Amino acid sequence: MILADTENRYADGLVFARKAAERLDALLGTGSPNTEEAALITGLYSNIALFHSNQHQLDDAARYAQRGVEVSRRFGHDQEQLSAGLGVLSNAARFAGDLEGALQAIHESRLIAEKTANPDNARTTLSLAAALWREGLILGELNNINMDRPQEAVPLLQKAFDLSEGIARRDPGDYTSRSYVSFTGRELGDVLRDNDPARALAVYDQTRQRLLEIKDNPKARRDEVWVLAGSSYALRRLRRPGESRQRIDDALAILRGLNDYPARSVLPGEQVDAALRALADHYADTGQTAAAITTYEELLEKVRASRPQLEADLRHANHISRIYRDLGSLHRRAGHATQAGTLDQQRLELWRYWDRKLPNNPFVRRQLAAAAIR
Numbered sequence: 357m358i359l360a361d362t363e364n365r366y367a368d369g370l371v372f373a374r375k376a377a378e379r380l381d382a383l384l385g386t387g388s389p390n391t392e393e394a395a396l397i398t399g400l401y402s403n404i405a406l407f408h409s410n411q412h413q414l415d416d417a418a419r420y421a422q423r424g425v426e427v428s429r430r431f432g433h434d435q436e437q438l439s440a441g442l443g444v445l446s447n448a449a450r451f452a453g454d455l456e457g458a459l460q461a462i463h464e465s466r467l468i469a470e471k472t473a474n475p476d477n478a479r480t481t482l483s484l485a486a487a488l489w490r491e492g493l494i495l496g497e498l499n500n501i502n503m504d505r506p507q508e509a510v511p512l513l514q515k516a517f518d519l520s521e522g523i524a525r526r527d528p529g530d531y532t533s534r535s536y537v538s539f540t541g542r543e544l545g546d547v548l549r550d551n552d553p554a555r556a557l558a559v560y561d562q563t564r565q566r567l568l569e570i571k572d573n574p575k576a577r578r579d580e581v582w583v584l585a586g587s588s589y590a591l592r593r594l595r596r597p598g599e600s601r602q603r604i605d606d607a608l609a610i611l612r613g614l615n616d617y618p619a620r621s622v623l624p625g626e627q628v629d630a631a632l633r634a635l636a637d638h639y640a641d642t643g644q645t646a647a648a649i650t651t652y653e654e655l656l657e658k659v660r661a662s663r664p665q666l667e668a669d670l671r672h673a674n675h676i677s678r679i680y681r682d683l684g685s686l687h688r689r690a691g692h693a694t695q696a697g698t699l700d701q702q703r704l705e706l707w708r709y710w711d712r713k714l715p716n717n718p719f720v721r722r723q724l725a726a727a728a729i730r
Contacts, residue, residue: 394431
């Protein structure tokens with residue numbers, strides 16, 4: 357399964373993943389595993405769940421993650437592994453649209469992580485940071501599937517960031533803690549930037565500093581793109597548009613240096629997407645409507661070229677809905693009523709589909725209600 361994934365043979369990977377799950381189920385049917393076997397089985401179910409999530413098989417991902425948690429509860433005695441398994445389950449449930457189930461799983465994961473964390477142990481401290489981060493995302497990650505409770509997310513993300521930063525401060529050469537600073541700081545800055553842009557900018561800048569300490573690492577440079585793009589919004593809120601544009605230019609320069617941009621296609625939510633969206637929003641916020649429309653149209657074309665799974669993956673549906681919304685608003689501002697109306701209708705039909713697929717889902721209903729407003 358993992359080898360097939362590495363070689364981009366995703367159909368083969370799904371076959372191998374399902375065969376592996378069937379054999380694990382059969383193994384469990386033969387009797388009770390010992391503690392060591394239970395730990396191995398739990399880890400395998402988690403890997404199978406992650407693979408299915410990456411392949412947009414979100415209901416299957418949640419099912420396998422739940423199976424791993426059940427094995428850990430029944431046969432295992434490793435609380436840290438149970439906490440990690442609950443984290444995988446929370447991700448799978450969230451992306452399948454089950455936000456209440458996701459919150460319940462990650463809350464339990466965090467409580468366990470708080471009990472097992474040792475401030476002198478980097479691994480357990482970062483495990484707690486990861487649980488706090490995931491709970492914060494479920495409550496209020498900006499522009500993603502969430503419960504629309506960003507104020508509750510802030511203290512969780514702040515603690516996750518502080519724990520990660522504390523470990524990074526101790527060890528100037530540690531990559532892992534700096535990667536944790538990266539994803540916790542980026543999300544904290546994103547949640548803060550509209551209402552507290554000065555605080556958001558400080559978080560973004562500290563996050564970027566830790567990333568710059570990681571040398572000769574393409575992933576760190578790509579993570580820096582997210583931070584630069586996010587900080588451009590905070591800078592505009594602080595009435596510093598020149599610096600905002602410079603951050604976006606720096607982000608695009610990194611992507612060009614990595615040969616990630618220009619690109620024939622853009623994956624939803626990835627770094628090129630973030631940089632192009634930041635550029636389009638900068639144009640929009642500084643009165644350059646025509647340039648904003650051109651940039652959003654480029655983004656929409658490139659995202660469509662990546663063949664997003666709009667009817668299978670709620671993340672992709674939400675992502676392209678936001679492009680429809682923002683590009684439609686720009687066309688309306690420019691007096692292009694026909695283009696705006698077409699995008700509005702596409703957005704509305706997308707959420708009507710998801711409302712049929714996930715009836716009475718709170719997140720979907722919020723998006724549907726917003727799409728119905730013209």
